[in-house]
Amino acid sequence: MLSHLIRKELRENFLNIRFIAACGVSLVLMISSIAVLTRSHEEQVRDYQDRVRQQDEFIDRYGHLNRLGWMSALTRGPSQLQALVLGVDREAHQDNFVSNPVPVLLSRLDFAAIVTIIMSLVAILFSYNAVSGEREAGLLRQILASGISRNALLAGKFAGGLVSLLIPFTVSVLAGMLFLALNSSLQLQTADFSVFALLLAASWLYVSVFHSIGIFFSTRSQTSGEAILKSLFAWVILVLVIPNAAPFLAAQFYPIPSATRLAQDRYMITDRERDAIVMQRRNAMLEGSFADLKGIVDLSPNEIQERLKSDPRIGERYRQYAKEYDQIINITNKEQGEKYGKIEEVFLQRSRVQEKLAAILTSASPLSNFVFVATDLTETGLAADDHWERVSGEYSNALSGYADVQYRKAVEKDPTFDYNDYLDLRARPRFQYRPAGLMERAAPDLLQWGVLIMFNLIFFAAAFVSFQRYDVR
Amino acid sequence: MRDIARKELLENLTTYRFSILTGLIFSMMLISIIVSYGDYHLRVENYNILRPGPKEREKVILPPEPLSIFARGLDANAGRLYQLSFRGIDVQPSQQSINRVSSLFSLPDMLFVTRVILALAALLFSFDAICGEKEQGTLKLMLAGRTRRASVVLGKLAGRYLLVIVPFAVLFILSAIVVSLLPDVHAGTEYWIRLAMILAGSALYVASFIALGTLISSVVHRSATSMMVALASWVLLVFVVPNMGATVAQAIGDVPPADRVEMKTRLAVIQSIFETQQSMKNAKQRDYSRIMKQIREANTGMFQTYRPELNRLISLTRSIARCSPAGALEFLSTELSNTGLSRDLGIKDAIWMFVERNTNRFAGLEKGEVEQFEYRAATPGEQIAGVALPDALLLLIMPAVLVALAVGSFLRYDPR
Numbered sequence: 001m002l003s004h005l006i007r008k009e010l011r012e013n014f015l016n017i018r019f020i021a022a023c024g025v026s027l028v029l030m031i032s033s034i035a036v037l038t039r040s041h042e043e044q045v046r047d048y049q050d051r052v053r054q055q056d057e058f059i060d061r062y063g064h065l066n067r068l069g070w071m072s073a074l075t076r077g078p079s080q081l082q083a084l085v086l087g088v089d090r091e092a093h094q095d096n097f098v099s100n101p102v103p104v105l106l107s108r109l110d111f112a113a114i115v116t117i118i119m120s121l122v123a124i125l126f127s128y129n130a131v132s133g134e135r136e137a138g139l140l141r142q143i144l145a146s147g148i149s150r151n152a153l154l155a156g157k158f159a160g161g162l163v164s165l166l167i168p169f170t171v172s173v174l175a176g177m178l179f180l181a182l183n184s185s186l187q188l189q190t191a192d193f194s195v196f197a198l199l200l201a202a203s204w205l206y207v208s209v210f211h212s213i214g215i216f217f218s219t220r221s222q223t224s225g226e227a228i229l230k231s232l233f234a235w236v237i238l239v240l241v242i243p244n245a246a247p248f249l250a251a252q253f254y255p256i257p258s259a260t261r262l263a264q265d266r267y268m269i270t271d272r273e274r275d276a277i278v279m280q281r282r283n284a285m286l287e288g289s290f291a292d293l294k295g296i297v298d299l300s301p302n303e304i305q306e307r308l309k310s311d312p313r314i315g316e317r318y319r320q321y322a323k324e325y326d327q328i329i330n331i332t333n334k335e336q337g338e339k340y341g342k343i344e345e346v347f348l349q350r351s352r353v354q355e356k357l358a359a360i361l362t363s364a365s366p367l368s369n370f371v372f373v374a375t376d377l378t379e380t381g382l383a384a385d386d387h388w389e390r391v392s393g394e395y396s397n398a399l400s401g402y403a404d405v406q407y408r409k410a411v412e413k414d415p416t417f418d419y420n421d422y423l424d425l426r427a428r429p430r431f432q433y434r435p436a437g438l439m440e441r442a443a444p445d446l447l448q449w450g451v452l453i454m455f456n457l458i459f460f461a462a463a464f465v466s467f468q469r470y471d472v473r
Numbered sequence: 474m475r476d477i478a479r480k481e482l483l484e485n486l487t488t489y490r491f492s493i494l495t496g497l498i499f500s501m502m503l504i505s506i507i508v509s510y511g512d513y514h515l516r517v518e519n520y521n522i523l524r525p526g527p528k529e530r531e532k533v534i535l536p537p538e539p540l541s542i543f544a545r546g547l548d549a550n551a552g553r554l555y556q557l558s559f560r561g562i563d564v565q566p567s568q569q570s571i572n573r574v575s576s577l578f579s580l581p582d583m584l585f586v587t588r589v590i591l592a593l594a595a596l597l598f599s600f601d602a603i604c605g606e607k608e609q610g611t612l613k614l615m616l617a618g619r620t621r622r623a624s625v626v627l628g629k630l631a632g633r634y635l636l637v638i639v640p641f642a643v644l645f646i647l648s649a650i651v652v653s654l655l656p657d658v659h660a661g662t663e664y665w666i667r668l669a670m671i672l673a674g675s676a677l678y679v680a681s682f683i684a685l686g687t688l689i690s691s692v693v694h695r696s697a698t699s700m701m702v703a704l705a706s707w708v709l710l711v712f713v714v715p716n717m718g719a720t721v722a723q724a725i726g727d728v729p730p731a732d733r734v735e736m737k738t739r740l741a742v743i744q745s746i747f748e749t750q751q752s753m754k755n756a757k758q759r760d761y762s763r764i765m766k767q768i769r770e771a772n773t774g775m776f777q778t779y780r781p782e783l784n785r786l787i788s789l790t791r792s793i794a795r796c797s798p799a800g801a802l803e804f805l806s807t808e809l810s811n812t813g814l815s816r817d818l819g820i821k822d823a824i825w826m827f828v829e830r831n832t833n834r835f836a837g838l839e840k841g842e843v844e845q846f847e848y849r850a851a852t853p854g855e856q857i858a859g860v861a862l863p864d865a866l867l868l869l870i871m872p873a874v875l876v877a878l879a880v881g882s883f884l885r886y887d888p889r
């Protein structure tokens with residue numbers, strides 16, 4: 001009986017204009033969005049590789065300890081699957097004075113936007129009149145009078161509607177993914193195909209929630225007009241209001257200290273104040289144990305070298321002075337770093353809590369849960385940001401460790417060697433970014449998957465309960 | 474025509490549709506004001522913390538714009554701290570960007586409510602204006618009298634337009650009054666003039682969608698089909714065209730990303746410092762003016778070559794996005810709220826010129842005090858006659874064309 005009902009639903013839906021419209025809309029949007037974003041991605045990759053090469057060549061030629069952090073600043077390359085899901089749009093952060101401001105005003109259309117906004121709306125259009133439409137046409141009484149149970153009827157409508165909705169959607173997603181797979185510039189790995197499969201599964205769950213919402217409101221309404229209005233109301237709240245308002249409400253409920261003030265404190269503590277302390281300690285050293293070098297240390301490097309060559313005793317004293325001065329710098333750097341670290345820790349702790357609160361508030365909407373899953377799977381979300389921070393931080397430490405060793409070697413050879421002098425860094429470790437593994441990416445979002453399943457169960461069960469008491473006349 | 478409009482009004486006022494859609498608009502506007510004011514208040518607090526003292530002329534920060542409560546636009550961008558030095562301009566992150574979850578979503582301000590929800594309400598009010606009457610069989614009766622077809626369609630259009638715009642306008646004015654009474658909001662004459670112009674733009678925008686709904690209704694013969702087409706048009710005009718415009722413009726614009734420009738400038742500055750320091754190693758007197766000159770040349774070169782390309786990309790994006798009334802409304806409302814693209818670019822130009830004039834003073838190479846930074850925002854008149862004119866014209870033309878098409882289509886409509 002159930003299969004018969006499903007077949008009937010499928011047949012009716014396939015002949016309906018909304019099925020043809022859904023096929024056309026999802027196919028055209030999906031392919032065009034992926035094609036345009038793939039082109040954009042190819043250019044970004046080319047540009048990124050070129051920039052990395054130029055920066056590497058620059059360090060080879062002009063490397064020196066003083067500005068190493070500045071000249072080796074790491075920028076993140078585009079994610080392999082950014083043509084599918086843009087995720088956190090780094091352009092919208094406007095990090096540079098010359099950043100393009102348009103992405104702040106207009107977000108770009110990607111796979112995630114098509115699924116979350118357009119396909120969820122299509123799902124409601126496929127289901128809002130499932131029950132109320134049959135009642136209006138006078139068919140519901142006849143069907144139930146023929147001995148078909150209410151549960152079987154609703155299950156048939158649910159399954160038939162969902163299958164006829166997911167067919168055009170799945171075809172368009174597969175066509176988009178095939179486009180990506182055939183694109184030679186992307187060089188997809190096996191894990192990427194697993195990402196495709198997981199993305200498709202998450203999209204099914206998400207679209208299915210809105211299909212259930214449509215059916216639920218159909219069982220709560222006597223007319224189709226009433227059902228579509230109620231469903232659209234729920235859609236607006238779940239898709240447009242909760243996810244967009246929640247992060248800003250979180251910022252208001254749980255404010256964090258000014259980030260710019262923190263950056264200013266950092267500059268004051270680890271730069272200006274540090275320099276002043278170093279100078280003070282150096283002067284004290286010159287007044288005390290190295291008073292004999294007072295007239296020498298302020299000479300130009302070449303003049304110092306000449307003095308050291310002409311007088312070996314001064315040479316030895318100067319070596320001791322350079323060593324102690326180096327120690328002063330290291331100790332002061334450590335002290336000032338710890339001082340700033342305490343302030344930063346408080347800030348980071350509060351901002352983590354605010355972010356967590358925002359994530360909890362937004363998870364009241366299926367859209368946010370889907371967005372978290374999709375962005376994390378495609379390495380374009382917050383987890384990828386954290387991974388990048390960790391990996392790039394490790395590299396920066398490795399590079400500065402290497403540079404320090406090279407610098408010490410250079411100072412040992414020549415005590416007048418300065419941190420502004422050219423340092424040969426050609427054999428330095430090179431940065432090679434490896435994204436987190438698939439399991440590492442997927443595991444943190446198990447809760448989001450669970451919430452999506454729960455949304456499905458709640459609306460599906462609510463529709464069944466509501467239909468038991470539905471007045472079919 | 475007046476009778477038909479009155480009939481439409483009275484018939485719809487008591488419907489479930491009117492109460493649910495008006496309730497939706499009301500609740501969305503309430504949420505938007507609460508959330509947007511909270512966001513504005515946080516920006517004001519941050520501004521008060523960071524506001525430079527009279528001697529700190531190397532720091533520039535602009536106060537948040539109260540109208541950003543209605544259309545946030547680029548206000549958070551413009552209200553960041555710009556740290557100026559002989560090395561160039563460092564942009565500090567905005568306080569809101571610290572919460573990374575917010576970067577995945579966008580603030581539902583009043584402009585969002587108008588652009589998305591009001592357009593949806595307008596279509597849901599008008600999709601069955603003609604075909605609904607036909608399905609009920611009342612269209613034949615209506616046309617059997619001496620009523621002209623043009624009067625029928627215009628009357629229906631006017632009645633349904635009033636059903637959407639009157640509650641919205643009342644709520645909008647109430648919101649404007651409430652916001653003007655809130656702490657941190659200075660509501661002078663310009664505040665009211667700008668809001669009146671935004672309301673006028675929104676009214677034209679709603680008219681476009683009411684006319685579109687009526688047009689669809691006068692082309693198809695079933696309400697269900699009309700609703701499908703209306704919702705598809707809404708998705709296309711509100712989400713696809715403006716957002717796809719940004720995507721396509723970026724793909725075909727062929728403009729290098731800001732990261733590249735930043736890297737080139739950064740490396741040029743480091744190179745000039747390094748080379749000058751090396752060449753001055755043995756000099757008795759260290760002449761830093763050469764470094765300054767080279768750094769300034771690198772920064773100027775970057776700004777002067779990149780800026781026209783960026784302007785071209787922005788112009789291309791605007792042209793594509795404006796094909797939809799939603800794009801035109803976005804640009805018009807943000808410009809009128811002083812949170813638009815032209816203000817953002819204008820502030821950057823002003824900062825750039827300020828740095829150009831004061832570089833040597835920042836570096837201590839020239840005597841005299843650094844100037845006081847000043848930025849003068851365009852008046853509403855200047856904006857409407859200049860940068861906002863194309864959007865205002867498009868918002869005027871679009872409903873006129875759609876109304877004409879709806880009337881034309883209904884003249885040939887089969888009422889049987």
